[in-house]
Amino acid sequence: MKVVILGGTSAIATETAKLYAAKKAEIVLVGRNEDRLVVIANDLVVRGAVLVKTLVADLGNCGDKDAGLNHARELIGGVDLILLAYGTLGNQPEAEQDEKVAAEILAVNFTSAAQWCLAAANLLESQGHGNLVVIGSVAGDRGRRANFVYGAAKAGLETLVEGISHRFANKGPRAGLVKPGPTITPMTEGMERGGLLWATPEQIAKVVERCGRKGGIHYAPWFWRYIMLIIRNLPSAIFNRMDI
Numbered sequence: 001m002k003v004v005i006l007g008g009t010s011a012i013a014t015e016t017a018k019l020y021a022a023k024k025a026e027i028v029l030v031g032r033n034e035d036r037l038v039v040i041a042n043d044l045v046v047r048g049a050v051l052v053k054t055l056v057a058d059l060g061n062c063g064d065k066d067a068g069l070n071h072a073r074e075l076i077g078g079v080d081l082i083l084l085a086y087g088t089l090g091n092q093p094e095a096e097q098d099e100k101v102a103a104e105i106l107a108v109n110f111t112s113a114a115q116w117c118l119a120a121a122n123l124l125e126s127q128g129h130g131n132l133v134v135i136g137s138v139a140g141d142r143g144r145r146a147n148f149v150y151g152a153a154k155a156g157l158e159t160l161v162e163g164i165s166h167r168f169a170n171k172g173p174r175a176g177l178v179k180p181g182p183t184i185t186p187m188t189e190g191m192e193r194g195g196l197l198w199a200t201p202e203q204i205a206k207v208v209e210r211c212g213r214k215g216g217i218h219y220a221p222w223f224w225r226y227i228m229l230i231i232r233n234l235p236s237a238i239f240n241r242m243d244i
């Protein structure tokens, strides 16, 4: 199995990569922290990966994405799965006051991610096989005052991946999206973490791996499907009084 991971230093991506390493995958990790990429790559080789290459790039702000993906593919001689895992929560109060902060959250989580997905879709369609897996968020299901700029970007990304999945229907490739709930990773450092609703990156990784095999939209863990069903359907009069 040949895997390209955009956002290779993400905690969720790292745990997912360990699952692929155990299956003797060949992996390209793309990210902007070279030292961290090398540490993760070495660990994946110890865990069974046949080959791990690293590419350093600011994924939110880089040039020709078709060329970038082709380069990654050449490093491991093909690609069966492209995982888009990078993202940033950003600072919601600052984003409401400073358009540059809002633009950065939207550029990382939506604009650039959408462009990578479109490039990935073209690559997979041209070769006639392979899966695109994207990490969205439950935050995209309903705008909340705590994080609605981030949530809006993730909602847009979900619609885009849904469209790519529709485009792929009856063709070889597949596209899917994983929507994690709150997860204990560097992204949520500083928050009050713990309790039944918080997941570990290992739990989310299993869902990402499943999405890579089956495509479709997957909440992670599964119970978020039902929580978000309720939250999406709450009347505004009730929802607006909730501090969530």
Ligand SMILES: NC(=O)c1ccc[n+]([C@@H]2O[C@H](COP(=O)([O-])OP(=O)(O)OC[C@H]3O[C@@H](n4cnc5c(N)ncnc54)[C@H](OP(=O)(O)O)[C@@H]3O)[C@@H](O)[C@H]2O)c1
Pocket: 007, 008, 009, 010, 011, 012, 013, 031, 032, 033, 057, 058, 059, 060, 061, 085, 086, 087, 088, 089, 108, 135, 136, 137, 138, 179, 180, 181, 182, 183, 184, 185, 186, 187, 188
């Ligand atoms: N943790 C949660 O509660 C949660 C919930 C729902 C969805 N998600 C989503 O899950 C995905 C993975 O996040 P995580 O939880 O694993 O958090 P994480 O460990 O903090 O990973 C985020 C990753 O995104 C990378 N990144 C951000 N901006 C980048 C850029 N411009 N170029 C390249 N890489 C960039 C970071 O790289 P650096 O190390 O270089 O900063 C980091 O590796 C994200 O899409 C996130 O939105 C997370």
